[in-house]
Amino acid sequence: MMEQYVDQIPDDLAAAFDWCLEHELTDGLPVVPPSRRLIEAMVERGRREAAEVLGRLAPSNQEFTVLDLAVNAVMAGCLPDYFPVVLAAAEAMLDPRFRAGEVQATSRPCGPMIIVNGPIAKRLGIEHFNHCFGSGFRANATIGRSLRLVLMNLGGGRPGRGDAAAFGWPGKISFCWAENEDPKLNPWEPLHVERDFSPEESAVTVAAVNGYYNCSGGRPSVAEAMRMFGFSMSNATDHLLWHGQPILVMGIEKAGMMRQAGITKGEAKRLLFEQAQAPASALSDEVLLELKKSRMDLNPSGMLSVADSAEDIILAVAGGWGPHSVFLPTLPSSQAVTKKIME
Numbered sequence: 001m002m003e004q005y006v007d008q009i010p011d012d013l014a015a016a017f018d019w020c021l022e023h024e025l026t027d028g029l030p031v032v033p034p035s036r037r038l039i040e041a042m043v044e045r046g047r048r049e050a051a052e053v054l055g056r057l058a059p060s061n062q063e064f065t066v067l068d069l070a071v072n073a074v075m076a077g078c079l080p081d082y083f084p085v086v087l088a089a090a091e092a093m094l095d096p097r098f099r100a101g102e103v104q105a106t107s108r109p110c111g112p113m114i115i116v117n118g119p120i121a122k123r124l125g126i127e128h129f130n131h132c133f134g135s136g137f138r139a140n141a142t143i144g145r146s147l148r149l150v151l152m153n154l155g156g157g158r159p160g161r162g163d164a165a166a167f168g169w170p171g172k173i174s175f176c177w178a179e180n181e182d183p184k185l186n187p188w189e190p191l192h193v194e195r196d197f198s199p200e201e202s203a204v205t206v207a208a209v210n211g212y213y214n215c216s217g218g219r220p221s222v223a224e225a226m227r228m229f230g231f232s233m234s235n236a237t238d239h240l241l242w243h244g245q246p247i248l249v250m251g252i253e254k255a256g257m258m259r260q261a262g263i264t265k266g267e268a269k270r271l272l273f274e275q276a277q278a279p280a281s282a283l284s285d286e287v288l289l290e291l292k293k294s295r296m297d298l299n300p301s302g303m304l305s306v307a308d309s310a311e312d313i314i315l316a317v318a319g320g321w322g323p324h325s326v327f328l329p330t331l332p333s334s335q336a337v338t339k340k341i342m343e
Contacts, residue, residue, distance in 0.1 A: 001064050002034075002071040002153060009033050020075070024158055027148050027173055031075040042070035045080035046087050047342070055094040057155030058101030059162045064154040072149040077142040081124060084341050085204060086146045089114050092206035092337040093147060099334045103208045104157040107164050108238070110331045111172030112147045113209040115316060117192035118202030120341055121178035128178040130320030133171075133212070144176030147206075169211050179316045185252045186317040187259035194265070195338045202343065207247060207314070207336035210238065213327040215248075222261045222271075225254055229325065230275020236329040239306035240278055241291055244332030246306050247314040248272060251325045255317045265315060273310035277303040 005025065010016045016033040020026040032038070043050045043066060050067040057064070066087070073086045093100050093112055103110055116126045127137040135141065157163035165172070181190045181199075188194075192203035215232045217225075229248060233239070239246050250258070250268075258268055280288060280300050292298050307313050314336055319326070330336070 001062055002068040006034055006036065006039065006071060011035065025149075025153055026075070027145065027152065029145075029173070032077050034071045034074040038074045039067065039070050041080045042073055042078070042083045043067060046070070046083040048087065054090060057094070057151065057157075058104055060154065060156030062154070062156075068154055069146075069150065072153055073142075073146045076146040076149050077138065078146055079138070079142075082139060082143050084343050085114075085116060085120065085124070085126075085143050088204045088339040088341040089143070089147055089206050090150060092204055092339040093150075095337040095339075097335040098206060098208065098337045099331070100151075100155065102333055103331060104151060104155060104162055105164055106331060107166045108210055108331060109165050109167050109169040109172065110208045110210045110334075111169075111175065112151070113171065113207050113328070114144055114147065114176040115191060115205040115207070116143075116176065116178040116202070116341075117181065117190045117205070118197070118341065119200065120202035120343065121181075126176065126178040128180040128318045132177040132318050132320075133175070133326070140176045141174050144174030148173055171209060171212065175209060177318060180252060180318050185255065187255055187263075188265035188268075188315070188317065191314070191316050192338060197338070197340060202341040203338050204341060205336050205338040207245065207328075208331035208334040209247070210236075210329040210331060213329070215325045215327055216323050222257060222263060225257060226268075226271040226275050229272055229327070230277070232327045233272070233276035233306050234278040236306060236327070238332050239329060240304040241287075242332035243306070243308045243312065244330050244334070245312050245314050245336055246276070247316070247328040247330060247336075249319065249326045249328065250315065250317050251319040251322060252317060253321060253323055254325050266310075269310040269313045269315055272313050272315070273305060273307060276306040276313075280304050
């Protein structure tokens with residue numbers, strides 16, 4: 001699929017960028033020309049056969065292989081050592097629970113976000129501290145970008161054609177980070193351990209994220225912090241209407257507060273679930289009537305929650321010092337999928 005382009009893309013960086021723009025093979029940023037040598041190094045590091053079929057992505061629904069994935073990883077700027085992470089992330093995205101076709105087709109701004117857990121995160125330098133959602137880290141930037149190129153070049157999700165996002169958001173270009181697993185800063189089991197992997201294993205969790213909401217505020221008590229988080233989360237209309245798996249990435253200051261108060265991860269999720277609610281009466285009668293068709297238990301005079309249960313809230317720890325945490329709304333119909341990274 002991508003191999004047809006490999007020998008056509010110029011070796012010169014500027015010429016390769018222009019060529020890929022003309023043929024709609026880039027996200028708008030420069031690409032690394034995918035030479036045979038770089039592709040072979042990528043495939044070799046993945047320890048999978050180049051011709052192995054990985055699956056299909058809508059709307060193109062064309063089969064793609066390990067080699068096709070490697071070409072896009074090279075173009076994104078990945079080092080060969082990153083390829084096992086890219087492979088696992090691609091397989092998570094192909095899982096039916098993720099609903100990649102809906103991620104492509106929706107007019108919402110969502111795109112795949114990669115959370116990396118386990119020893120590989122430190123080894124590859126995948127950032128979990130200051131600016132972990134931002135720029136400056138090759139592993140974060142290029143691993144995340146590889147999935148955007150995959151959705152475009154292998155799945156056919158080009159802006160306005162295949163990808164129907166009305167606005168989009170910068171996280172669609174690249175969104176990859178690691179959880180902070182330092183027991184001195186994270187009082188809870190890491191996300192992949194919560195999802196039945198061992199601490200010694202490395203894993204990726206891929207979620208369809210709709211945007212970013214910074215939750216900030218001084219040094220409150222646990223109760224005040226949970227009210228602040230709940231208020232932020234309850235402003236996500238998608239989750240109030242259709243539930244799904246909202247994500248809260250708690251900053252290390254707030255996580256430290258939870259440790260001092262002896263709050264377990266399960267208790268934190270329960271407190272978030274209790275606080276992240278809004279009155280159904282805030283919605284119009286027309287919206288409530290339409291919602292009642294799919295949610296027979298809806299009480300127009302009751303409260304709406306952002307998830308079906310506390311267990312559906314995804315909670316992780318990352319970021320630098322400061323009073324900040326981040327709420328990440330997700331596509332309600334998509335489930336976050338975790339896959340082991342095979343090294």
